[in-house]
Amino acid sequence: MKxxxxxxxxxxxxxxxxxxxxxxxxxxxPTDIADYGPLWSKDGSKSYQVTLTRPIKNGFAARVSGISNKEDADAALGVELFADRDALPSLPDDEFYHADLIGMIVQDTGGQELGRVKAVHNHGAGDVLEVLGPGMRTGALLPFTRAAVPTVDLASGRIVADPPEGVFPESENDASEPS
Incomplete structure (x- = not known):
């Protein structure tokens, strides 16, 4: 595991x-976040104990070790919290942690490389893989459904995709650039 x-x-x-x-x-x-502690900063230099105090709109109010006043809380805006992988539950075969998908090679059903997973998004209608391939200016948004992504092979770092028509434009590289 990477x-x-x-x-x-x-x-x-x-x-x-x-x-x-x-x-x-x-x-x-969502409440499980308090059970995976200690949580860590992205670079691993700080650890945090989290106690959820109550649900609020779009999340929770919480007490976090090392944060004791409004100024500390304001300074912590945007701090991502990471849990040790071994503290997290094992997933069924058809579920994946987003972090495991990022960077994986995406191939079509014929074996042609389409790109790599740049990000995983969820805007409420299900997960979508953002795939960035050679010559692409912006990532293609591939629905992360069994129909569009029949195979995810974590061991080989490969995803086999059967994308809906138009997700990966055939002639994206053929667009003429102004002289």
Whole structure:
């Protein structure tokens, strides 16, 4: 496995004036974020103990070790929280951590490389893989459904895709650039 830690949430600023923070959980069961501690900063230099105090719009109010006032909470805005992989539950065969998908090679069903997964997005209608390939200026958005992505092989770092028509334009590289 390529990542020892998985991003499970982010601090979204102060909640009140007494050191509570707004916390957005990326966990399938949002309250589980408090059970995966200690949580770590992206570079691993800081650890955090998290205690959820109450649900709020788009997340939770929480107490986080090392944050004791509004100024500390404001300064922590945007801090991503990472859990040790071994603290997270094992997933069924048809579920994946987003971090494991990023960077994987995407091939069509004929074996032609389409690109690599740049990001995984979810805007409410299901996961979408952003795939960036050679000569592409912007990433193609591939629905992460069984029909569009029949095979994910974590061991080989490869995804086989059967993309809907138009996801990967045939002539994207053929567009004439102005002289």
């Amino acid at each position: 990542n020892d830690r998985i991003c499970v949430g982010v601090l979204a600023g102060a909640f009140g004036v007494h050191g509570e923070v707004r916390l957005k959980s990326y966990c399938a069961e």
